[in-house]
């Protein structure tokens with residue numbers, strides 16, 4: 001099963017507010033981006049690795065990828081996460097429909113080989129896979145400052161990444177999405193779920209270490225995760 005791993009690093013990190021993309025902030029003595037690049041580049045399960053880097057910072061990503069001797073391709077990202085996904089899909093347009101792709105947020109820097117294995121095992125059977133953890137808060141839908149819906153907590157999970165797909169499914173979902181003038185998405189499984197609702201999306205176990213560095217406080221946790229990590233495996 002040929003597999004491409006895509007690290008989405010096209011964001012600018014407005015909420016962290018470091019004045020440069022958060023994936024370039026030094027954590028544990030290395031740029032945050034170096035951690036997922038190492039994990040993907042050293043995974044025997046991935047045939048191809050692509051980093052989709054924030055515009056204006058491709059050279060910095062290439063420097064981070066350099067130790068892996070051409071195994072990691074760096075391309076420029078788009079204005080939104082979805083636009084960056086589409087850039088990766090364009091770069092992989094010649095990959096066969098039955099090949100697989102894993103999309104991973106660079107902001108979830110401490111990705112291990114174990115979660116890549118779980119995703120790819122699920123893709124042996126399913127067309128789409130999401131990594132998720134249970135919610136611990138009570139989550140409600142609100143509108144106009146009022147509670148509108150309270151889904152039972154045991155029915156809820158929170159998505160992390162990677163999210164994985166057979167290319168055929170991802171391409172079919174995006175083809176429909178791009179014809180929809182109201183199309184917006186915060187992740188790629190959401191695109192499959194919305195436009196190919198009959199496609200099962202398999203859930204596999206996430207990991208608290210897959211924290212998405214989003215707010216300044218997350219950098220404190222990221223330092224701890226960098227100091228206590230046991231490698232990519």
Ligand SMILES: Nc1ccn([C@@H]2O[C@H](COP(=O)(O)OP(=O)(O)OP(=O)(O)O)[C@@H](O)[C@H]2O)c(=O)n1
Nearest residue numbers: 009010011012013014015079080081084106107
């Ligand atoms: N145009 C974009 C925006 C986001 N991402 C990536 O998608 C992941 C999730 O995005 P997020 O954590 O929201 O990052 P930012 O968009 O950088 O954050 P902010 O909204 O605070 O600016 C990140 O790894 C980010 O680099 C991307 O590839 N291209």
Ligand SMILES: C[C@](O)(CO)[C@H](O)COP(=O)(O)O
Nearest residue numbers: 081105159160161186187212
């Ligand atoms: C893909 C994702 O990480 C799943 O939780 C999330 O949707 C990314 O959202 P963001 O707004 O780009 O941070």
